[in-house]
Amino acid sequence: MTTIEALPRPAGPAAPAAVRVLVIATQPLAAYGLRALVAHTSGLAWCGAAPSAEKALPTLRRLHPHVVLVDSRIDGDARGIHALRQARPGVRVIGLVHDDQATATGYLRAARAAQVNGLVSQSAAPAVLVAAIRTTHHERAFLDPQLAPLLAGSEVTGALPAQAVRLTPRQLEILTRIAHGLRNAEIADELGISVETIRTHAKQIMHRLTARDRAHAVARGYQLGLLRTPGTAAPRPA
Template identity: 40%
Template sequence: MPLFREGVAAVVRRTPTMHWLGATGHLHTAVRLHERLRPDVLLVDSVLDPQGHLATLLTGAASSTLAVVSLVREPHRTAKFVRAALAAGVRGLVPRDGQIGEVLHAITRTHADGTYLDPTLAPLAAGFTPAAEAGSRRSLSRREYEVLQLIADGMENQAVANELYVSVETVRTHVKNILRKLRARDRTHAVSLAYQAGLLSGGGARPV
């Protein structure tokens, strides 16, 4: 909810060691904001990124130092969600309905230590290993996301290849991966599913 975002923003702005850069309620805009502002920490409501698409996109690069902290809502307080979030690149998890001090603590610890699990969520991650979860990850890579955006703009494979300075065969491979990961029948279906998931602007992502 916008009111919740404004409340967190107000508290962060009053915290000497933190600096608030911005907020949005949509995945597509979040990617754009990250590219422009390059924050150290990204605070994400679990309802906005339930499948870890955003976390994977923004932390997938080897050079990425972004620390993603998930505000976990009650319906997502499950071992399945927690493990999937960690596998997607989330490094901090804290209940959304907790005290604001707990959220600030999660931000600080995740940024400083690289990882943080709220004591109430830690048991849900018991036995988690990145290798074990890797096979189940279906989130798009950053390049696949770029290809998907261009497809949504109506570009054919050759035009996409020209735009990204890659071969047409490389684009075809990306398209195949996109269709597989999104379980789409064809390109049009993939774009439709991406809008519904909020991966593309104008989709059905719900605000934080």
Template identity: 35%
Template sequence: MSTILICDDSPLVRETLRRAVATVPGVERVAIAASGEEVLRRWNIERPDLVLMDVRMPGLGGVETVRRLLATDPSARVIMLTMPEDQEGVAVAVAAGARGYLHKDASRAELRATVAQALADPAWRLAPRRLRAAEKAAGSPPALTAREIQVLEGMSHGRSNAEIGRELFLSEDTVKTHARRLFKKLGASDRAHAVALGFRWGLVR
């Protein structure tokens, strides 16, 4: 079971995110913090599995908090929370070691999927260049088969290939084959990128 710490100076944002993240399978506890300073004070005691951190906050901002946190514990997993127009802040935060970012106006499903992916894969990262490509996805989405969409939906819920296979009565190798095909059609480099594109194009919800 996993614990998550949400850091944002807005009480409304904290509570909205807390409610959404609490519904992610495997999440046992969701804690909240109002500042970067509070995150650093609590880190050594609580050691959450994942931190969702606002980029722009009064006092010690999200970027500097990430730098200090990772200097203390390089294994810390942090996803930045940002407004769509704040690409610069996100790029700096990711360069400092954050695993990726979420827009504050992301859908509940996209939030849950990103958190599930980050918790399921210790090496998970979503670089800014990938999300910029996803955000700019325009025109008609690629034509996926019904089975490829089912596989993509399974990925959006953070399920492994084996779990998707059991759900769809397919072998794990067959799921991998569908995954490779949908990655190629979407122009995605990995699962997280495919899910992000799927949400942007409305292929999964």
């Protein structure tokens, strides 16, 4: 397969402080989906995509991405992660873990050995992946809560102590709707309260979760068990 590095870029120059993202994935549709997420997220900039770590090295050296997303299906032994970190020390690497849980544990351990910076399930909500990119860029480890049971006790985690955070029932309602992608006006319509009240609650939620923005708040919510992940029981608000 030829490289898909030359995907069209979003119009207009990227902000100087934008986090540059490179993707390693075999399927063009997956790369396009990730490109769309990056292109429509403030503070992120698209560097391109490649079908393997080896073919990504020229782009890595030329465009100096801050964060590289690597599909676990083409890097099952995590050698690609190691090669990327060797080629550009300081680059942050996130493993996108395939949903085949029968092989996930072995991959997660290999990725840890290769000093991966973050691990995210490919079925994760977009906000979780965005939070992972931003968190790893700021030199903190990130572990998708869906993968936490497979690495219980691992140091690869960005979670806060669950007992340190409490949300009111109303705040939990609002956070859940933010996680579903609703805007303030849509949440206000659903709950029958004003948009200004939603903004106030959102600020309080971000403060309690020590989150930088809404996407980070959603990721914290998943990490702390405040939001539901597939197959889990509904959370209990304080």
